[in-house]
Amino acid sequence: MTAHWISKRAFVAGGIVAAAGLRGVGNVARAESGPVSALPDKGGTAPWDYWQSNEGSGVLRVASAAILSANPYNTQPWLFRLNANRLEIIANKTRNLANLDPYRREFYMGLGCALENTCVAAPSQGLAAKVSLLPNGPDADTAAVVEFEPTVAAPHRHHNAISLRHTHRGPYQLDRQVESDVVDALSAQATNPDVKLLLIDARGSEGKNFSGLVMESSQRILSVPGLRDGRHIGITINAPSGTDTNDQALEKADAAWVEMTRTVACGTAAAFGLIMVRGPRTDHRLHMEAGRLWQRTHLEATLRGLAMQPMNHHIEVIDYETSTESKSSVAARLNLGTNWTGWEPIFGFRAGYAGGTAPASGRRPLSAVVIA
């Protein structure tokens, strides 16, 4: 794949700086060979090819990994500010799911996922990452600052999984469970004492309870206008041009979603999982830590040939119930037991072994998301 570059001049002329109301261009990105204030400008699947073919270097290459992370509805709610030894992840607050994400839990989890890919990619460039979360407070636009120190270049264990990780929404094999050593390896990805991974056998009574709540919540999302509108924002925000997004097309997509949730997502999962946080479900710092854990878990699963798909229907309904009624019937019916008193379920997913690989989802190019 050939590199596609635009010059700094073209980048500025492209309007991002003016649109964002930011000051003039400083050091954009610097490759080993000198200043490279140029950014790949092809979107779609080109950012995956760019990373895969080892293009770019230094902080620019690290940023090219950050944009390949998981994120809610592929909203890609990020902007980046780069220079030779620093990468800032900026919350692009317009790219949110409105009432479907009242606490911006999914929004900040997506930024946490991008942060994790940043930290995984950095060592290959001889960069050791030091992370500060929300350094200007929870309401400021800066979600994370990563300062880089020189180190011996060596790829991270998850480096090669960055380009192979894709959300897999297809059927998983019915006759294969997730082995206990794999469960242990996934659970071990949780390194923050306030953020844990909980795995549930999909075929047992707890798994059936999980499926039931997911199915009930899918219907609820479609029947509450604010939730349904948020879902439709997610579907349309990055729809390829030419995609039908009129009411009839969205209604059809909703019906297919309910059916796929029942027959494929719930029907073929080997395991379900939850990310739990100790603390308020409104805390953006916990959201970002949970996003890092999801990205890390999915990268580890990818290395082990295990497919995964986030499933947040019931988690979105828990946010809705909590924000409108100060309590959640769905959360209570998860029946997690007293060991989890004081913990909040903030992310759901399924896992299993799939026949084929999942397709790569498109990304906006770096040139559209790097600001000065």
Ligand SMILES: Cc1cc2nc3c(=O)[nH]c(=O)nc-3n(C[C@H](O)[C@H](O)[C@H](O)COP(=O)(O)O)c2cc1C
């Ligand atoms: C916080 C969060 C919530 C998500 N929720 C769902 C979900 O409920 N269902 C689903 O199919 N995918 C969900 N996803 C996956 C995203 O849609 C996916 O990461 C995005 O489209 C990019 O695709 P990729 O993961 O294949 O790179 C979620 C991802 C994140 C980070």
